[in-house]
Amino acid sequence: MLQQFTWQQFLVAISILTLIWYSSVILLFYRKELKALLKGKTSNDENNAPLPHHWDKKVDALEPEAEDHLMGKSKLPDGVSIIGMDEVQFADEDSKIQLLGLVSDVIEEIKTIFNILVKEDGTKQDFFKLIEAVKEGYSGILTSQHIPQINEFIIANASFHLTPDEVENLWY
Missing domain, CATH: 1.20.930 (Transcription Elongation Factor S-II; Chain A)
Known part of the structure; x- marks a missing residue:
């Protein structure tokens, strides 16, 4: 049965199926962009604007503490705790x-x-x-x-x- 198809028929069928596939992907996922393109609008509206960079004035400066904990605060080893200076005591001989x-x-x-x-x-x-x-x-x-x-x-x-x-x- 496959021997009845010629290479030309095969390539035409593949081209049509590929055209259907890509048009359905464009219609499903890129509908807004397609409407903007058909209306002649440019892609410089607010939705497509690039994200601000740290050298721009619109970006808040990150605190150094926040940079250290991007993945969350690290867990201290077992038996280790952070205490204040007023809590430090030195043992005497009768301790x-x-x-x-x-x-x-x-x-x-x-x-x-x-x-x-x-x-x-x-x-x-x-x-x-x-x-x-x-x-x-x-x-x-x-x-x-x-x-x-x-x-x-x-x-x-x-x-x-x-x-x-x-x-x-x-x-x-």
Whole structure:
């Protein structure tokens, strides 16, 4: 069936279909421009005027802050916050922050001691020898106000019985 068409018939059909396609696109999407062209108007009306440039007087100057945030403000990393100068404080030696760090370190050392005692079937005397090393390594704990909490941790986790006098005299 396709062998019955000549090249000339094929090219005429393609030309007609192309003309129909482009005329429908022009009528659907460029109707206003076509009317303006047929009436003889130029394309310099307000709708077709070029956008103003930054050097023109009609354009407002962008604020430097607005340029930085064209995509939105960036998210700060976790744990980071912006504070004012009046909110800045420096820790002194008795600061709660420093004591909490010291207390957590001492508790970790005590956990290690308990693990050693469990693995090697240690006694109460072994515990007292190992706790002496902790007292030497963390001498700042002697003045801590958190010693009662540390003592409670020792009583709760010790595999042997400690008297209240032993626990009270543990750090002195």
